Amino acid sequence: MKFGFLRLVFVLGLLGSLCSGTASPPNVIIFYADDLGWGEITAQGFSRDIPTPHIDSLAKNGLRFTNGYVAATYCSPSRAGLLTGRYPTRFGHEFNTVANAVGLRADQTTLATRLKALGYATAAIGKWHLGNQPENRPTKRGFGEFYGTLNNTPFFHPTNFVDSHLSNDVREVKDDAFYTTDAYADRAVDWLDKNKTKPRFLYLPFNAVHAPLQATKKYLDRFPGITDEKRKTFAAMMSAMDDAVGRVLGKIRELGQEENTLIFFISDNGGPTQSITSSNGPLRGFKMTTFEGGTRVPFIAQWKGKIPAGKTYDLPVMNLDVLPTAIIAAGGKPEVSWQLDGVDLMPFLTGAKNSRPHQTLYWRYGPQWAIRHGDMKLVVARGGSGQPELYDLAADIGESKDLAAAQPTKVKELQAMWDQWSAEQAPASAPDAPAGNAKKNKKKRVN
Template sequence: MNLLTRSIFGAFSLLPTLLIAAPNEQPNVVIIYGDDVGYGDVGAYGSKMIPTPNIDRLAKEGLLFTDGHCAAATCTPSRYSLLTGVHGFRDGISILPPNAPLSISTEKLTLPKLFKQAGYTTAVIGKWHLGIGERGKPVDWNGDVKPGPLEIGFDYSFLLPSTNDRVPCVYLDGHRVVNLDPNDPLFVGTSPNKVNRPGSTRYPDGRKDPKAMTYYRSTHGHNHSVINGIGRIGYMAGGKSALWDDETMADVFVEKAVDYISSQKEQPFFLYFASQDIHVPRAPNPRFKGKTELGFRGDAMVQFDWTTGEIMKALEENGLSENTIVIFSSDNGPVYDDGYADGSKVKKSFGESDRGHDGSGIYRGGKYQIYEGGTRVPFIVRWPAKIKPGTSDALVNQIDLLASFAELFGLEIPADEAGDSRNSLDALLGKDTKGLPFMIEEAAHTGRALRVGAWKYIMPEKKSWAGAAQPARLYNLAEDPSEQTNIAEKHPEKTELMAKQLKDLMGANGVRAHVGGESPAQQ
């Protein structure tokens, strides 16, 4: 008997033969999403100084991509693209401040909505950083905190609302702040004057009282409200009973993920697990401290490896390992000192570690930057029932997961939705060794690049993350994977052709409409 599933238009279509008739035989899907985890931070990708046995096992049992990318070199745009199939720059998405409204329209097609159309339950656990609340209307942190994940397709959510270096430093379970005392109401804002109210707990202001930052000091930009001895971005007052403990955050998220997996084992589910590791402020549980010679950053990566292992263990213990698709990746490349003096230093060359470990591997740059180290991240797909373990050099991108799962489920995507998401299912399953014919890369400010095979064109920047203007750049990654030699002047025709293609793609409604055949720059 064929399984029928509702299409996005409300019609019915047959599921492809990849899926078996009974609903509980559809593959579960778990995305394990790291934060600031670089290509070279994982043992399977060449790390020598950070032990990652659980992630390495995942890679050994799955398909490891050597040219796998997030959509942008910064967090919010990457997460936005992952969930919507749209490049962040098209919708003006950048790194969100505290108290930012929900950045994803509740009317927009999202990855969790697609899964729900295919009969799945959906959950998000961990870091959100995509905004909560209505534009132009203050969030009531003491009541129902919405709209948020539940309004864009998730059935269950347990979050840190923004990110761990920003206020409010509380967990959000569905629409409600966890353990909030109504006698100590919570307020969030951009200045002490906007949040301090009679009867609500007041926290030290790191600018006026830097000694309050007892965990470690801020090096730049993280010196507003001091919570748990750590300076944050933004101000909060109240909510003392609801404060998270930075050092137990990984444990809390793992517990929620394990409970969710156990409770959903009789039906297909989609879990988007977005870890806070290894984002600043890095505060690994004491049992992980000292596990590396790389300080808090290295130890936090060991903690994230443990987290990955616990999720895999939960799948195994519930008999779900064989028919669960696990995707492991990161929201952008690595960064070291990102606002705290936690011992993660850099040399004069931005993005390069001074302790013998480079989180970008052989690739140049990292978080915020348009070079390969900004978006080329660990990308592993494991599905024992369908995917043969190995290594793939196919070019793949997280933004294409939405269209790829639509193909898997036999669902059509409306022409005006997920315009940058392309079907890469064959590459993700190991059947296509080439992957995308071309791909946009996005970084902070106006950083944009176009990948066409081994060729990479970077458009001129009036202001780069490093501050100075940058000319057009062209690299042949087959000969120069570390992007050391700009050959734009040696190949003016190639440079001009790729510049025109990138301009056309950026001005279009989406990449998917331009897929027909080869990229002009390949010809």
Template sequence: MKWWTWVLAFLLALGVAYLNRATVLGMIAHARLPHIAPNQPVTWAQGPTEPPPPGQRRPPNVVFILADDMGYNDITFNGGGVARGAVPTPNIDSIGHAGVDFVNGYAGNATCAPSRAAIMTGRYPTRFGFEFTPAPVAFEKMVGTEAEPNAIVQPKFFKDRLKDMPPGSTASTPTAVNTLSVPSTEITIAKLLQGQGYHTLHLGKWHLGGVKGSRPEDMGFDESLGFIAGASMYLPEHDPGVENSKQPWDPIDKFLWPNLPYQVQFNGGTMFAPKGYMTDYLTDQAVTAIHANRNRPFFMYYAPNAIHTPLQATKADFDALPQIKDHRLRVYAAMIRNLDRNVGRILAELKADGLDDNTLVIFTSDNGGAGYIGLPEINKPYRGWKSTFFEGGVHAPFFMRWPGQIQPGSRYQYPVGHIDIFATAAAAAGAPLPKDRTIDGVDLLPYLQGKQAGRPHQTLFWRSGQYKVVLDGDWKLQSSEAQHKVWLYNLAADPTERHELSGAEPARTKAMLALIAAQDAQSVKPLWPSLLQGPVFIDHPSGVPQRKGEEYIEWDN
């Protein structure tokens, strides 16, 4: 073969590899996945076999259920529901009906990890530098360099910032990302309740760090069963009992499928395969753990990865929804059907063990539904998606139920947030708040019980790099410094953010920018820099052609 033939073949191979770089990178990533042992039994520590003597006051249990990437319109509580109400969510809805619906409940952030950090600490994550969602460098590079087909706004990957990443975090190993973690000096609600004699349990997703000092078992949890990463497979891709949906336009989806293992760990031990569909398995274990602790006060943080991508449903749930014709929507709806059923199983176990009257149950989602799955109605009636601070990204379903303490059927109108879960759970358990740091959240119980009037918060803040937001009373200002753009809305008159008012309200805009600057002065430098900046269009999901003049924000991570 002549030399030029070899050169031509080499260049052709390079071209094919470049065009299929996501597939090539995926094959490399899959080869680097850690060894996963076969399924093994989990033995939860057993509490007392007998209940406390009659008349002895027992502190309430706290069960916190955190859905992942659930859109405001994914449940039927508000009259809508996924696939236009095709999938009722009676169990999730029942928490709101039997307790309080926080009508204006806000996530701690528009993405997974900072929102979870706000929940666990009761503090804005910018106070301790946990500003961005931990992600492998390969993920940041893929999302920061691969635009959607025919995109008019390109993402950016900041290669020059790699030198500023924490030591070890840029290594090409699956565990390198674990170094991006919440500082061990932060006090979680689990740690606080543990000090009150509570047995503390974590099941599911963690995403707050995986090095010593930042793992759940180091941050106040007596027992932890789940996974450290921000996502997981629900079943192996080719399992006969699974129905999959892939989004070919989405670089996040392209990264997740080859990179995610199907595994859990118990108390930091060996990684092993769950038994069955992940949400079902975690609930099986949650039910067992509740029963094991029925005779002592416990705090359970149940955080399944449902309904985060990859989109995987059981075939049984998928087959139960033949009326939904769109395949992707049907898979997504089947995942919601499964999640609601599993929430019902947890509530049923509390009742079976005689615990539901003495248990504070909290339900919410870490952020709004993701636009990158390509489904247009999941956050309806709000604009925006996960990663944006428009209402669709942060206005979350948020319920609390505590019989005898919270009036059934309550609707609380003033804005509250994930940051309030810490102080509310602490108050229910009789735990004093830490005095050595600012706690941004407040105990909501006095407001719900009519013992305290007025707003729990005059202001709420969000920040992701250069993208910053303040809610001041009923007015909300978003500032994208990268775009030199602001959006001002009066949510009392315009809750779905349709009428932008910064031009009509220059003095208010200036004053609210000053509020953001003052909050920035109380924040610390991020623990690591954002490596990517990408556009998220507000009024349509990904997979839809971008058009000039359409509204978008620049998301930093």
């Protein structure tokens, strides 16, 4: 009798422990690469000259999205969409911020603010690019700690650098041994180690592999077989970023929290192939275009025991989905008043829902625009004909066979849908600097 009672107590205690562990909010980590093309990481199966074992491990232990998109074709608006869960055009964030003048609009609430309200420790480590003004810096937008640059700067001696541990003053790093990618990994690992009493949200937006192409000898020496200097330096930068991802993953494992950590790896936009060699694989276009090469990006999610491992997901998703997915995983409940465009991905990834997360996706970037409805895409993009072009992405991932002339009714239907959506968007809050105006606005624009 006594033995039976003790066994009952043990079982109840074990169940309580398991329930308690299950209820513990997961850590959330977002690795956000800069200008990394869809074809680059080896898990995608196109480029083989740059090993990325740590990023690939996320795909092996998690899920790779073959139709993962971002809501904008370049840096700042992509980040604005990620951290708000809303199309950045809804609040005027159509183009890059203008240094010291325009940033993320004050009435937009970030994922960091929402997770902080749920009891999370929050940190942004890397390239911010959502406003240089004091009121727009990460520590004013929900992050308890910021270590990084306010916009894009060199990898050595970065300018616009802030370490909120020391002060909120902007400075240039003088240390010759300082290399941003390595330094961000150092701080991220340290921060994870020092904030063990709370669930943690780590946002790590690398400035790799954005120009300028700069790398340390340590990483350059890994690629003796690459003779093209531009490609070799790019490879070294990729390898450094992969190492940084590996160090963060290693710390999570060391802390015994891999099963309780939701991780995303995403690029902010497609690769600008000509300038840095970043490959978009078979996709047409590149950064700053609304062809697939500008908007479809490497996109991986890992949450051991929750997200199926080693699988691919082929229906379209967007970086806007990260916020509601993270909030619900953390035990929160998105409110209608948030007016989110993203959706919680977990029911789709676990098979609880078999429908599409999004029937329709939209883009607007000045005179360039696109709509994807099902597998049909209508697009006006730089490098195209100047007229709406229609593609069946299920059969033509490279957007090479324009069906507009053969399917005028479909063109009219998608044009009307995009026109209605575009009319709901806000006017741009900063001037544009796309291809034709880039030189004219060069001094004002921080890319």
